[in-house]
Amino acid sequence: MPRTPKLLTQVAAVHFVSHVHIMLIPALLPVLPGLMGVGFVELGVALAVFNIVSALVQAPLGYAVDHYGARKVLKAGLLLGSLSFVLVAVSPGYGVLLVALALAGLANGVYHPADYALLAKGIEQSRLGRAFSIHTFAGFLGAAVTPAVFLGITALFGLQAALATGAALGVAAWLLISVPGSGVYQVAGPGNKTAAACADAAGRVRLFTSMIGVLTVLFILLNLSTSAIEKFSVAALVQGQGLTLAWANTALTAFLLCSAAGVLCGGTLADRTRRHGLVAALAFALAAALTALVALGLLRDWPLVVVLGAIGLLTGVIAPSRDMLVKAAAPPGAEGKTFGLVSTGFNIGGAIGPVGFGWMLDQRLANGVFAASMVFMLLTVLLTVAQELARRCSPQEMQRL
Structure with a gap:
């Protein structure tokens, strides 16, 4: 070792x-x-x-x-x-x-x-x-x-x-x-090719389940909601709200740094609860409310930096809970394949989002980037709550937690 x-x-x-x-x-x-x-x-x-x-x-x-x-x-x-x-x-x-x-x-x-x-x-x-x-x-x-x-x-x-x-x-x-x-x-x-082949045979039948499909959609929505801020917020803030490049970049840096800190906080939280779906839903609901303030153009300079930092913290907190949801849904012996399949949702969202967000900027609809992010966050909340309620109604799923 x-x-x-x-x-x-x-x-x-x-x-x-x-x-x-x-x-x-x-x-x-x-x-x-x-x-x-x-x-x-x-x-x-x-x-x-x-x-x-x-x-x-x-x-x-x-x-x-x-x-x-x-x-x-x-x-x-x-x-x-x-x-x-x-x-x-x-x-x-x-x-x-x-x-x-x-x-x-x-x-x-x-x-x-x-x-x-x-x-x-x-x-x-x-x-x-x-x-x-x-x-x-x-x-x-x-x-x-x-x-x-x-x-x-x-x-x-x-x-x-x-x-x-x-x-x-x-x-x-x-x-x-x-x-x-x-x-x-x-x-x-x-x-070990033999072991990999055995794991593949064991997990193949039950890998493509409705729960895996729901989680893949969840990952698409997660990417769409956060990538709007990660990749387009600087251009949107400069174009739509008249911020200087320095202030817009400072706000994005606060979002990203607080996202990183949120991951560490979320790890401890995920270890202390089995209600991972509810943790994710609550965090994203709060993030959506704060994103609405940004979309309305009500904040500038340091208040904007603080709010985007808070949004980053909340979206980072859910990362470990998100992974625990996938782990709970994975068939025995197929955890790696399940994470790989569900993670393609990030790339699907990453393929769709930039074209739409780029179109908004070209059409001078810069604040629409944040409005779209808020909508995707709310859809994430609805899907997560529905998924959590469905699992609570299934004794087998609860045992797997």
Whole structure:
């Protein structure tokens, strides 16, 4: 068994970089239209390409992790992600951006199956929950720091420098997990194909259940509600409410940092309750109410920063409860496949949302971005409450909790 701190540090660092890569182009949305001569709809299409590719490759890459080893697949993903941003840095055109984001989407499909396989194999069961929480926190933190850092680099040194820095982070993470004898090396051998085949046979019949379908829709709504703020709030605040880029970026950074903090708080909360659906519904209902204030344009400067931070905290708190809902619905022996299937909901939402939100900005309906986010939050609340009531009426489901 490898030393937990070394392995967890490596995997958390990789997850940090993966979320930097996810947020890098969205963070640069305020400056990309002018530099590339395209509108927000075209940029939304590019982000949709990233998510479509990522959704399509997640399951096959999960099998690749089992057959070829998590370390090899993870290293390939890091290099491919870095290459995608080098391409845009060298030739910053829209066509190149589409190709680069398709490659980045392929690279993004690597991280969750490889990361979770490494942690599950290399960390003691008694510490696994906390390890998953730190892993998630690292990803949220990477997303949180990306807008401020990379818009700052762009302002000082230009777009190419920002993209090159993102690529360099991927190479640095590749070097970190390439150290011989490190924690990743000790657990990253090829998986047991026979055991994987048995687990697949055991879980195949009951994997596609109505509950899994509901949870997949829930993940779509979660992505639509939060990605509106994560990826389009800066442009929406500048265009629709006349905020300076500095204030809008500060508000987004508060949202993302508080989301990361909320994940850690939510882990403790999830361990202390079995009503995970109700926890998620309450948090999102409060977040929807606060988002309505932003959509109405009633807040500016520091009050806006505080409210967006509170929205981030509430949406982050539900992440562990969300995962517990999936775990409760997973057939025995098919947890990995269930998480992989349900997680495609994030990519489906990520493919749909950017085009719609980009259209709103092009039509000068900037506050509609926040209104749409609020609507998706309310739909999430309704679906979560309905799912929780259905489970309470099923004795078998309650026993599985």
